[in-house]
Amino acid sequence: MKKTIILILLIFLLSSCSIKTPDEYYKNTDSGELTAKISINCETAVKYKNSKRKKAAILKDYKMSFKKGDTVYTAFKNACKNNKIHFEYSGSADSIYIKGIDYLYEFDCGDLSGWEYSVNGKFPNVGCNAFKLKNGDEIRWLYTCDLGADIGNKYKE
Amino acid sequence: MNSFKNLNPYFLISYFIFVLFISIFSFNPIYLTSGMLGALSYCFLILEKKNILKSIIFYLLIFLAVAVLNPLFSHNGKTVLFFINDNRVTLEALIYGAVLALAVVEVIFWFKCFNLIFDSEKIIFLFGKISPKTALVISMTLRFIPNFIKTFRSVNTSQKLLLKNHRLKRYLNSFSAVITQSMENAVITSDSMNARGYLLKHKTFYSRFKFTPTDLFLLIISAVLFILTVIGRTSFTYYPEFIFPDLSLLNCISYFSFLVLSFIPFIFEIKEGIIWKFSVSKI
Numbered sequence: 001m002k003k004t005i006i007l008i009l010l011i012f013l014l015s016s017c018s019i020k021t022p023d024e025y026y027k028n029t030d031s032g033e034l035t036a037k038i039s040i041n042c043e044t045a046v047k048y049k050n051s052k053r054k055k056a057a058i059l060k061d062y063k064m065s066f067k068k069g070d071t072v073y074t075a076f077k078n079a080c081k082n083n084k085i086h087f088e089y090s091g092s093a094d095s096i097y098i099k100g101i102d103y104l105y106e107f108d109c110g111d112l113s114g115w116e117y118s119v120n121g122k123f124p125n126v127g128c129n130a131f132k133l134k135n136g137d138e139i140r141w142l143y144t145c146d147l148g149a150d151i152g153n154k155y156k157e
Numbered sequence: 158m159n160s161f162k163n164l165n166p167y168f169l170i171s172y173f174i175f176v177l178f179i180s181i182f183s184f185n186p187i188y189l190t191s192g193m194l195g196a197l198s199y200c201f202l203i204l205e206k207k208n209i210l211k212s213i214i215f216y217l218l219i220f221l222a223v224a225v226l227n228p229l230f231s232h233n234g235k236t237v238l239f240f241i242n243d244n245r246v247t248l249e250a251l252i253y254g255a256v257l258a259l260a261v262v263e264v265i266f267w268f269k270c271f272n273l274i275f276d277s278e279k280i281i282f283l284f285g286k287i288s289p290k291t292a293l294v295i296s297m298t299l300r301f302i303p304n305f306i307k308t309f310r311s312v313n314t315s316q317k318l319l320l321k322n323h324r325l326k327r328y329l330n331s332f333s334a335v336i337t338q339s340m341e342n343a344v345i346t347s348d349s350m351n352a353r354g355y356l357l358k359h360k361t362f363y364s365r366f367k368f369t370p371t372d373l374f375l376l377i378i379s380a381v382l383f384i385l386t387v388i389g390r391t392s393f394t395y396y397p398e399f400i401f402p403d404l405s406l407l408n409c410i411s412y413f414s415f416l417v418l419s420f421i422p423f424i425f426e427i428k429e430g431i432i433w434k435f436s437v438s439k440i
Contacts, residue, residue, distance in 0.1 A: 018240075018241070018242055019239055019240065020240040021239055022237045022239070024240075025240045077243060086235075086245070088232040088233065088244060088245075103233065103235075103396070103397035105233070
């Protein structure tokens with residue numbers, strides 16, 4: 001009885017994961033009729049004291065095509081896949097949070113550092129998998145060392 | 158026979174501080190393996206081999222669990238093995254987990270040795286003058302768990318006759334009984350220590366520990382080895398890719414001196430054993 005329960009749980013766990021090899025993962029996934037621009041920038045981390053980073057732009061104005069109803073996260077994920085850029089996320093559904101991009105993680109440059117995103121220059125106050133994209137949107141992922149104040153998104157209490 | 162256990166507590170505590178300091182703060186697999194070997198070899202000399210093999214299997218399981226779980230939660234690293242739900246599982250995270258697990262198991266084994274060597278007499282000798290209350294609390298807590306297991310077993314066997322088929326009830330009964338008993342024990346111990354004037358100001362402590370030339374010699378040797386170990390520039394970088402510290406002469410000396418440092422108890426024990434054997438054969 002115990003064994004069958006454990007077996008069922010294991011099968012359930014494994015079926016909810018999708019396991020891919022690196023070659024499968026990095027297949028080009030450009031699809032859809034709408035386009036958006038994505039850039040990833042960590043200028044603040046380069047300027048941070050004792051920083052080993054030299055290149056600020058990780059991705060520069062990359063043109064990405066997406067389907068209708070796709071979110072910022074899906075477009076970002078596919079852009080990273082196509083350019084073989086490392087990223088790590090946590091959470092699921094609407095509340096996906098990007099912990100690190102290109103080996104640069106949250107808290108690497110002080111307690112107030114991390115990744116934020118803006119669409120057309122505005123910083124939406126929702127998770128990146130809850131914001132639906134429109135045609136021609138410009139997404140920017142920016143690294144902050146000061147809770148958004150140094151990239152133009154000051155935290156209001 | 159003069160074994161490692163009977164050396165002066167001042168030397169013993171400083172030896173353990175040296176070894177544990179490096180084991181805990183250097184996150185380097187070479188130090189960790191040599192420390193592990195040192196602790197294991199001493200345990201093999203002192204404890205029964207059957208018990209050790211059993212505990213090794215148990216700690217191997219802990220080691221595997223930690224090593225496998227780390228890559229599932231940490232996705233940093235450049236060498237990708239495969240992807241789970243778009244998060245990478247990397248070689249670096251796996252190795253980091255293995256080193257973390259090795260550190261945990263190594264420190265556990267050194268504390269096993271610590272438990273074998275330090276009885277309550279030594280702890281009272283060390284801390285009795287500085288802070289008698291802490292010394293008593295430490296010695297009581299160190300005794301608590303082995304004592305608890307022992308009494309739990311005996312109570313449980315007697316409960317087996319009363320409650321044959323109710324396993325849960327039996328365990329609960331004996332558990333509450335042992336808890337009550339150990340609480341009572343603690344109160345009685347502190348009361349009786351008070352009655353004997355344990356906390357009086359000008360109380361002197363009897364001790365049978367002398368600081369012999371052997372202790373001084375060993376203390377100096379282990380201090381020198383500790384300093385030689387600390388001098389080495391041997392910090393590993395794990396993320397996003399490995400950066401090995403170069404094998405310069407300084408680092409080699411550092412690795413070697415920690416190896417010798419962690420084998421001091423083993424070497425001492427073996428040396429005394431050989432002396433003992435020869436002195437017997439002469440008679």
